[in-house]
Amino acid sequence: MDVFTRVSGVAAPLLDDDLNTDQIAPVSGQLNPDYGYWLFSRQRRAEDGAEIPDFVLNRPQFRQPGILVTGRNFGCGSSREAAVWGLIAFGIRCLVGWSFSEIFRENCLQNGVLCVELPPEQMKLFQDEVLSNDGTAPFFVDLPEQMVGCPSGRRIPFEISAADKMRLLEGLDEIGLTLRHLAEIETWEARTAAAAPWLQTIRDKRLG
Numbered sequence: 001m002d003v004f005t006r007v008s009g010v011a012a013p014l015l016d017d018d019l020n021t022d023q024i025a026p027v028s029g030q031l032n033p034d035y036g037y038w039l040f041s042r043q044r045r046a047e048d049g050a051e052i053p054d055f056v057l058n059r060p061q062f063r064q065p066g067i068l069v070t071g072r073n074f075g076c077g078s079s080r081e082a083a084v085w086g087l088i089a090f091g092i093r094c095l096v097g098w099s100f101s102e103i104f105r106e107n108c109l110q111n112g113v114l115c116v117e118l119p120p121e122q123m124k125l126f127q128d129e130v131l132s133n134d135g136t137a138p139f140f141v142d143l144p145e146q147m148v149g150c151p152s153g154r155r156i157p158f159e160i161s162a163a164d165k166m167r168l169l170e171g172l173d174e175i176g177l178t179l180r181h182l183a184e185i186e187t188w189e190a191r192t193a194a195a196a197p198w199l200q201t202i203r204d205k206r207l208g
Contacts, residue, residue, distance in 0.1 A: 001112040003171035007094045008140040009066020011130045012056050014040075019070070020077030021104065025086045035082060036089030057090070061135030065090075069130050070097030075104025084111045094141045096148060098123055109164055110173045114143060116158045126156055143168060 026041055044055050051058045057065070068087065074097050075083060084107045087095075095108070096116045105115045118126060129150045130139070137151035143165060148156040166172070193200045 001110070001171050001173050004093060004112050004114050004143055004168040006140060006142045006144070007066050007114075008138050009064070009091075010062060010135045011067040011069050011096070011133070011139040012062040012065035012135070013069045013127070013130050014056055015069065015071045015127065017071040017098075018073045018076055021075060021080040021083040022077055024075065024083040025080055027080075033082075033085075034089075035086040036091075038082075039086035039090050059135070065092060065135075066094070067139055067141060068092045068095045069127060070095055070100070072098040073101060074099070075101040075107075077101070079103045079107065081107050081111070084108050084113055087113060096123075096126065096141065109167060112168060112171060114141065114160075114168055116141060116148060116160075118148070118156060118158060122156050125154070126150065129154065 023042065024040060025035065025038060040055070040057060044052060044058055046052055053059070056062050074095065083104065087108075088111060093112070094114045094116065096118065098120070099117055100108075100115045108115050117123075126148065129152060133139075133151055139151065140149040141147075142149065143160075146158050146160060146165075148158060150156070
């Protein structure tokens with residue numbers, strides 16, 4: 001996956017609470033995996049496919065937002081990873097919100113998308129700045145510094161675990177994390193094959 005260090009761009013406010021993964025990436029779109037097209041398609045498009053002008057991501061200033069500002073419990077519902085793929089296809093690499101579903105947050109982490117959850121007082125201040133700015137100037141989110149920056153000059157620190165920060169900075173999903181220990185894994189397999197060759201025979205039969 002792509003590394004994440006810093007994103008700078010317009011912050012689009014989509015502040016409804018409890019937006020679930022089927023609303024983010026409707027299952028009807030999975031037969032045609034143009035994930036950016038299907039992102040929020042029930043809110044973005046009418047039945048004939050025409051865009052709904054009032055939806056925030058259809059407004060001219062928010063068509064390439066970079067940062068999505070969300071409400072509470074964003075990404076709840078199923079574990080549909082296409083919800084994250086749609087955000088990436090639309091150019092969104094960072095979400096700043098009140099709270100996120102745990103499974104959705106993990107799917108974001110696996111795909112190089114940063115979810116920033118701010119404390120309520122700080123989130124209220126940030127949300128107010130986003131709404132008043134209305135897409136006229138870029139915000140930024142800096143992962144090494146763990147800082148959200150506003151056009152007004154306000155700087156808001158955020159928390160992230162050291163392990164999650166490392167994975168995003170180095171672009172490591174779970175496979176990448178495992179491959180960091182490839183030498184140790186190969187050493188263990190060779191030692192085990194020599195000490196218990198019958199295990200190798202059982203494994204080969206199962207794989208065959």
